[in-house]
Amino acid sequence: MNTQSLILASAITAVLALAAQPTLAADASKEKCFGISKIAGNDCAANGHSCAGMAKTANDGKEWKLVAKGTCLDLKGSLTAR
Structure with a gap:
């Protein structure tokens, strides 16, 4: 495989990987509420981690949950x- 083909294959792979990522649709009936999640009860990435359910302490002001x-x-x- 020559360099040009390798670059093209890498670019196509990157585009396909990005397209496969799930996206969170904005829900106008919900809002982020900080400081109310329980341990491992946060809804999304924050506070130095990259995933929901990874809050290390309850009611951390940097962790959030979606609420009405x-x-x-x-x-x-x-x-x-906070």
Whole structure:
């Protein structure tokens, strides 16, 4: 395989890998609520890790969960990371 073919194959592989990634659709009825997740109960990457369910402490202000819009403050959470 020559260099040009290798570059082309690498580029195609990269495009296909990106296209296969799941995306989170924005849900207007939900909002991120920081500081309310339990241990291993966060919804997505934050705080130095790359996956949901990896929160090491409960109620960490940098971890978040999706909640119904307008309920975060009632849950004693914050709309921004603390």
